[in-house]
Amino acid sequence: MYPTMNAIDLAVADMDKTIAFYAKLGLEFKVDASMPDHASCDLPGGLHLMLDTEQFRASYTPGWKAPSNGSRTFLAFEFPSPAEVDAKFQELKEAGAKEVTAPWDAPWGMRYATLQDPDGNGVDLYAPRPST
Known part of the structure; x- marks a missing residue:
């Protein structure tokens, strides 16, 4: 059995700025009340797009650092x-x-x-x- 890829998670420097950017593309993110450093948006077709602040991502991914030379995404x-x-x-x-x-x-x-x-x-x- 193969896993189902149903979510993409982006680490972001500024949650509000990123949410505002994607709102211009019609995406509506909801910030998790219990985790304000996490937001998510359900997309058509069952895909889930998530945003985590860089600090939050680093807290649960030991050794992770934001890329310094651009993104591959x-x-x-x-x-x-x-x-x-x-x-x-x-x-x-x-x-x-x-x-x-x-x-x-x-x-x-x-x-x-x-x-x-x-x-x-x-x-x-x-x-x-x-x-x-």
Whole structure:
């Protein structure tokens, strides 16, 4: 039997700033009243996205330290249209997100863009391009 991968946990430097960033993508995190250094959000399809402060993560993962040279994590968000990718990219950039790759037409048939969340995790925005 294989395990079910049903959750992603991100270690964050500033819980409020990270929650505000992902709210702009439509995610609604709930902070755990008994553990204020932990928040979670249920996503469609049964996936669960969690946020833990760096201090909380380090308290239960001996030896863990926040990466100093960037992240290896990219969360990808699909949009219904290329125009919505462009609009959301601009909105997030104007709100202070760091641009990694401006929207472009990828050869695999998608409109694609990448930004960073407040902790440097990659956030991909994409939509299928209409067939020509």
